[in-house]
Amino acid sequence: RGPPEPTEPAEPAASAELGGSDDVRGPGGLSERDRAVLAVERRGWPGPGAKERAIREQLGISPTRYYQLLGALLDDPRAAEHDPVTVNRLRRIRAAKREHREG
Template sequence: MQTEEFELTAVDREILAIARKHPAWSGLVDALVRERLGMTSAAFYQRLVFLSRQRAAIEHDPMTTRMVREWRRR
């Protein structure tokens, strides 16, 4: 977990919301990410993994960040 100052952006909160609502990592998520955020699925997942280690994101959405960290350990 990162200890330096980090503030969630509106996009970061949206990334966490999408991951929380659609945890199956399916093609549906890829299309939703392109449509709502205008980013590739690779960029989405890279940012999601980064967020899962940030204190601000963990405090904002502990369940989703934990799910991502556990998914990464597999």
């Protein structure tokens, strides 16, 4: 019986797709992956499936993980400093959805 086999991460590292570690902080204190998530969200998407495909291909993560990261970014003041237009727009959309569910 040998040493245990190393386990693969649940998601491929986005850093491989982005050319660096997602722990590397850039201007404003956001990681390269955080900035890439905001950039994907900033784009317009032509139809269903295109955004999810881009998330997988460009970021190397699942759409579910993408939306988890995006949700955390909306609560991060560094994200609002980096891209206030996108973050504030998404915060308004999130607040409207919450209000609709509760109301």
